[in-house]
Amino acid sequence: MLVIKDLHAKINDKEILKGINLEVKPGEVHAIMGPNGSGKSTLASVLTGRELVEVTHGSVTFNGKNVLEMPAEIRSREGIFLSFQYPVEIPGVSMVNFMKAAVNEHRKYRNLEPLSASDFLKLLRERKELVEIDSALTNRSVNEGFSGGEKKKNEIFQMAMLEPKLSILDETDSGLDIDALRVVANGVNKLKTAENATIVITHYQRLLDYIVPDFVHILYNGRIVKSAGKELALELEEKGYDWIKNGN
């Protein structure tokens, strides 16, 4: 599904990614762990087309298509979803209208008719229940005045609405209390199928108790320095990042 080959990227002339290789297949959950500044969020930005990052070398394909040539909105419509570390507020734009516009853009891309108002509201209700999000949230403006936990739940709700093929969860656990973490993780697990894949970017092993990865990769200084099964996360938790930094 996703194939990253020897990816190098820089921000403001500083090289952040120094040769990433990664393959993600349908049905898989990959966790990417690493200390601050290792390039985790930059990788998410490259995959989703944030323009502040400049790719200098390498390739990224998604279902055979060259992702790097697509504008951000096309990547979204192709099925790449990012759950933001810091979701932004858009005052005055209701969640309902925002999602309606997004869902219909995705449908248009697949040559489907826009959803009628009643079908859309049905979908909205259904997805809200699936991810256990408070009904009132969708009546408010996008992320405006949301608590940290509400913002993250709202990201998962949007994921449920758009049904992406590849979801990238960027530090989704940061700033969450244990109850909110459980709700978010349950949502992600419910949305998991044999056809879609998830990349979980996180500092801590904690989230991986709830979203169990098939593979764990450790990103350090712009490279994936270690890959293994889920036990790697536990080992890392125990030994700390110094273990990696010391060149093991």
Added chain:
Amino acid sequence: MANEQDKILDEVTGSEYKYGFVTEIETETIPKGLNEDVVRIISEKKGEPEWMLEFRLKAFRHWQTMEMPDWAHLNIPIIDYQGIIYYAAPKQKPSLNSLDEVDPILKETFDKLGIPLEEQKMLTGVAVDAVMDSTSVKTTFRETLAEQGIIFCSMSEAIREHPDLIKKYLASVVPVTDNFFTALNSAVFSDGSFCYIPKGVRCPMELSTYFRINASNTGQFERTLIVADDESYVSYLEGCTAPMRDENQLHAAVVEIVVHDNAEVKYSTVQNWYPGDKDGKGGIYNFVTKRGICKGKNSKISWTQVETGSAITWKYPSCILLGDNSYGEFYSVAVTNNHQQADTGSKMIHIGKNSRSRIVSKGISAGVSNNSYRGLVKVLKGADNARNFSQCDSLLLGDKCGAHTFPYLEVDNPSAIVEHEATTSKIGEDQIFYCNQRGLSTEDAVGLIINGYAKEVLNKLPMEFAVEAQKLLQISLEGSVG
């Protein structure tokens, strides 16, 4: 990062006014320049009575003693008042046979705005078919209004048919000598609208509906007068979301509203005059004086404006809150792009006891434009318990445009409560990217964000116009993206 952001904004805001159009018209004109003879000719051509000529001459004589105001935060080129033609009676003739002949880009804009087909024909000068002939529609409207005793006609007609009302109310809110442009307008006004709602009548329709079909008569020096008698109500809409191009560069309109006991007037404006090209060449200068008086107790005036056009806008719809418990409100969205300049806001003059007012102003600046809010809240000695709340927000797109706020407060009554809030924000690259990541194009994202920002004002517009105005905001800031 800053560069990327600028690039996006450049693309989105760097569009030209693609949708202007000029209709071939035959006109009957008089020579350039302004003197007493020209004023006399205008009055004569319009078949006006002697008192109206006197009104105009008095205004002209006073105008000659005045200078153009220079206090606004505007860079106004020197205007040669002797180089302007002050009278032109347009005779529009349909030049196209069907909408298929209309410039497809213009047609697209109309469709984007959701303007009904019949109206598109009116606006582009396509011959209107017999089934929905505009004259018959107008007649139907007039009959409905007349049944209720409502007078709604052109100013010229009102001067002839309703001289008592005109003598009583014209220039009663905005004196001829009020300012340079009102004196000029009073001397040479071409035409405009007069509206009188009798006691206890609720106007059964938005006068917008009527006005839109009549939209072609917006003139260079327009004069509007609305009088709402006791316990009456009317909602009036001026302007059009459809792009308007005009050969006349200088526009100086005057609008007056008089509201008696327990009556209410809601006045909405959508202004989309030609703003000039990308380099700031051409474009309409729009110097407007709009003022209403809440004369009676419990009376109410509500101004709502969406301003996206004109090279220069100079406009301060105001309320004189004379009656006890009277209420004035002003809701405004002003967009400036490229080289546009706007200095706009409101004045609320509290005279009556318990008079209240609310100002909500949303400025949006893009390109190298300048957008200023200027507002005065004045509470006179006798205005016990007067209340005002003002909110002035500015949104910047890019870092070459300007937003300025000039609030003036003069409070002479200790029981008054006056509040002012102001914010300035920027559309962030992160907001646009967030929308992109959900599948929305940058153009749609900017549209969504500005409409969210302006929502409180757009919600005040009559329903049918709110939808068009939303699209208009987006089109005004649209660029080469997508």
